[in-house]
Amino acid sequence: MEVIITSGPDEIATIGADAFCHLLDRKPEAVLGLATGSSPLTIYDELVRRHEAGAVSFAGATAFTLDEYVGLPADHPQRYRNVIASELTDRIDIHPGRVHGPDGLAEDIAAACAAYDAAIVQAGGVDLQILGIGTDGHIAFNEPGSSLASRTRIKTLTAQTRVDNARFFGGDPEAVPQHCLTQGLATIMEARHLLLVATGRAKSEAIHHLVEGAVSAMWPATILQHHPKVTVLIDAAAASRLALSDYYRETYASKPAWQRF
Numbered sequence: 200m201e202v203i204i205t206s207g208p209d210e211i212a213t214i215g216a217d218a219f220c221h222l223l224d225r226k227p228e229a230v231l232g233l234a235t236g237s238s239p240l241t242i243y244d245e246l247v248r249r250h251e252a253g254a255v256s257f258a259g260a261t262a263f264t265l266d267e268y269v270g271l272p273a274d275h276p277q278r279y280r281n282v283i284a285s286e287l288t289d290r291i292d293i294h295p296g297r298v299h300g301p302d303g304l305a306e307d308i309a310a311a312c313a314a315y316d317a318a319i320v321q322a323g324g325v326d327l328q329i330l331g332i333g334t335d336g337h338i339a340f341n342e343p344g345s346s347l348a349s350r351t352r353i354k355t356l357t358a359q360t361r362v363d364n365a366r367f368f369g370g371d372p373e374a375v376p377q378h379c380l381t382q383g384l385a386t387i388m389e390a391r392h393l394l395l396v397a398t399g400r401a402k403s404e405a406i407h408h409l410v411e412g413a414v415s416a417m418w419p420a421t422i423l424q425h426h427p428k429v430t431v432l433i434d435a436a437a438a439s440r441l442a443l444s445d446y447y448r449e450t451y452a453s454k455p456a457w458q459r460f
């Protein structure tokens with residue numbers, strides 16, 4: 200696991216966008232794993248900026264999102280399919296038909312989840328998956344207690360996550376759907392490169408567990424310790440509980456530019 204403690208949002212945007220651009224440079228037909236939430240937004244904005252400047256094209260790429268609320272109407276602005284369109288995919292040249300997300304309106308949820316996992320495999324697997332992390336250590340919507348071997352399925356959001364996400368629903372946690380479909384931890388672990396982004400002190404406990412804690416279903420993100428290629432891109436506040444922060448800083452500072460991604 201590589202931990203990069205950045206100077207803040209601008210550096211996160213640059214390093215995160217570099218990861219996507221280097222991948223698309225060597226593999227224009229790459230499969231991208233996209234997350235919603237606040238954490239990836241500076242990276243998405245930077246990708247849009249580079250795309251508009253002609254520096255990167257997504258025309259050959261395919262994308263899969265991590266999760267979706269259950270039951271939100273198709274035109275609801277907080278439906279993750281709509282969120283990812285307005286935050287990224289409608290602003291770049293990816294083919295809309297190649298942007299996939301779990302179907303939160305499916306009648307047969309189990310079948311839709313199995314089909315989603317199969318579609319990812321069929322596309323060749325995710326090359327680069329961007330992830331946020333919840334204050335309770337969730338990735339995608341794998342809440343504490345999730346099976347470390349889980350596949351895409353329905354989950355119940357915790358009260359904490361509904362409070363955290365209430366800002367997108369007029370400040371009312373009750374307005375946040377109680378259920379979601381989410382890629383499982385084992386599904387996420389099959390991506391070839393995982394890029395986890397977190398900022399702010401509220402994420403510092405989760406980041407501490409992710410990087411330096413024991414692997415446990417109580418802190419689902421800790422499963423990433425078993426992945427061979429994880430980049431943790433954080434600011435100083437999110438890094439504030441890391442025992443080895445000086446070591447991570449030193450390691451990244453001495454890394455030759457050609458070895459970065």
Ligand code: F6R
Pocket residue numbers: 233234235236237238239265266330331332333337338339340
């Ligand atoms: C959203 C997702 C969630 C978020 C997490 C952090 O697709 O997968 O795991 O990444 O809840 O959310 P933010 O980035 O809003 O703090």
